[in-house]
Amino acid sequence: MVDKPQIVSTPAPEPSLTDVKSDVDQLRTDFARLLDSLGKTAKHSMKGAKGDAESAASDMTEWAEGQVVTLRESIREQPIKACAIAAGVGVILGQILLRR
Numbered sequence: 001m002v003d004k005p006q007i008v009s010t011p012a013p014e015p016s017l018t019d020v021k022s023d024v025d026q027l028r029t030d031f032a033r034l035l036d037s038l039g040k041t042a043k044h045s046m047k048g049a050k051g052d053a054e055s056a057a058s059d060m061t062e063w064a065e066g067q068v069v070t071l072r073e074s075i076r077e078q079p080i081k082a083c084a085i086a087a088g089v090g091v092i093l094g095q096i097l098l099r100r
Helices: 017-077 079-098
Strands: none
Touching (some): 017 079
């Protein structure tokens, strides 16, 4: 009969207190680096978002100013038509707001 091979296991060595302290110190260092990296990434992202928002606001302001100029020119060219449109819009809004 063939004997089964025996597996001999040796117990893992117990970590010493200095090893545990060293591991905890390394974790603290790694965690501090991670937080610093996250802070820099967040700051960079916020700067990019701020730039995008400022650009969009500038574009919107330019568009609105152009529309105002166009509207003024249209009113100056056809004042009677502009007054008729304003009166019509006023009547419609009045009817909508007075409904109960």
